[in-house]
Each structure stands twice: as C-alpha cells, then as structure tokens.
Amino acid sequence: KAGVTQTPRYLIKTRGQQVTLSCSPISGHRSVSWYQQTPGQGLQFLFEYFSETQRNKGNFPGRFSGRQFSNSRSEMNVSTLELGDSALYLCASSLGGGAFGTDTQYFGPGTRLTVL
Amino acid sequence: ILNVEQSPQSLHVQEGDSTNFTCSFPSSNFYALHWYRWETAKSPEALFVMTLNGDEKKKGRISATLNTKEGYSYLYIKGSQPEDSATYLCAFPGNQFYFGTGTSLTVIP
Numbered sequence: 001k002a003g004v005t006q007t008p009r010y011l012i013k014t015r016g017q018q019v020t021l022s023c024s025p026i027s028g029h030r031s032v033s034w035y036q037q038t039p040g041q042g043l044q045f046l047f048e049y050f051s052e053t054q055r056n057k058g059n060f061p062g063r064f065s066g067r068q069f070s071n072s073r074s075e076m077n078v079s080t081l082e083l084g085d086s087a088l089y090l091c092a093s094s095l096g097g098g099a100f101g102t103d104t105q106y107f108g109p110g111t112r113l114t115v116l
Numbered sequence: 117i118l119n120v121e122q123s124p125q126s127l128h129v130q131e132g133d134s135t136n137f138t139c140s141f142p143s144s145n146f147y148a149l150h151w152y153r154w155e156t157a158k159s160p161e162a163l164f165v166m167t168l169n170g171d172e173k174k175k176g177r178i179s180a181t182l183n184t185k186e187g188y189s190y191l192y193i194k195g196s197q198p199e200d201s202a203t204y205l206c207a208f209p210g211n212q213f214y215f216g217t218g219t220s221l222t223v224i225p
Contacts, residue, residue: 061155
C-alpha cells in the first residue's frame, strides 16, 4: 500500500506571497492532519480534516487554511507569508473512524518551506 | 493549551544498554497517548497508540507502559542498537494534538 505523499518536497517563497501544499493520504484513510515543525517550537498541530470537514484546529492565525477533497486528498494554504513561516510542514493520515486522537497516524515526508 | 513534557531531553547510551524515557501529560480528559520515533531525514513513525490505563505495548525491543491516573507513560528500549538512534516523541490528543518536545537518543556503537 502506498504511503502518505506530500508535494512539493521543497519550496522557496518570499514574504507576502502565498503557498499551497498538497497531501495525498493512504488509500482508505479519511482523516488528514497537518503539522508545523520548527526547531524552536517542536511539532505543532495545525488542523485536521475528516470527510471534507475541518474537525479540529490548532492555535494558528487565519493565514493558515486548509481543505479536503472528496478523495481525501488535502491541501494547506498559507497566505501573506512571513519569515517565521519557514518550517517543515508534515501531514499525517489515519482511518479516522474512531474518536479524535485514537487512530494511528501515518506521516508523509514533509514539505520544507523557506520564506525569504 | 495543554502541557506534554518529555524527559530527558537527550540521552547518549552505549550499544547494548537498556534505557527508558518519560512522557507526562494531563491526567484529565484522557483519550489516548501516542509514541513516535523520528529518525533524521525520515518521517515520524508511529510506535504505539495507548488508550487504557495500565496498558503495556511491545514492538520488538521497544515497549511502553501507561498510567492515565497519574498522567505518565514510559518508553523502554532493551539492548539499544545504533539503529535506535532517533528522537522519540509522545503526543496527547486533547482538543488538538499536543506533542512533547521529544527525547533525542544516540546509541554509541
């Protein structure tokens, strides 16, 4: 079974631009979560989508948004990029059928975003 | 915001040593506790999802225990090998997923 894939793997943008990252979950998985990893902050939860609906949200500004399509693929968008948005963005998929947080999550390789 | 703490922050052990680390989390509103292994340049890999107080899970030389009443979980590695070198993360799902900052393990051959 193919794992979680993320595109692109690397991205360089300048301040003020916007960016869209994509995540394709494992086949059959309906939940996709997004995380930001920075050296100073560790792994921070952005949001979780299940069946095209945002089910849970972390403490990030409205510049960070996402969506999920009917095939469970998910995109994350960051508008008006700031230097502090430079990070590794990971997505993780899970079956999603149980209560939030009880399913095993499978992580993708991440997208490394650099904002200049 | 919930506090998930891991200790120690880093650990260097000799090959063959056994080791353990701790994850502390809020003892109220418990759903589950996740352990991950994150090797450099790879994706975090799920080790265990623990849901019941007193749970003990094992995967090869790695095992974990859970105490939901006092809010802690231990991860044990028996007979550490160089390939066990990684950062070990725990995560607590509350209204969002809260990750600890991890324990960085280096196994010296």
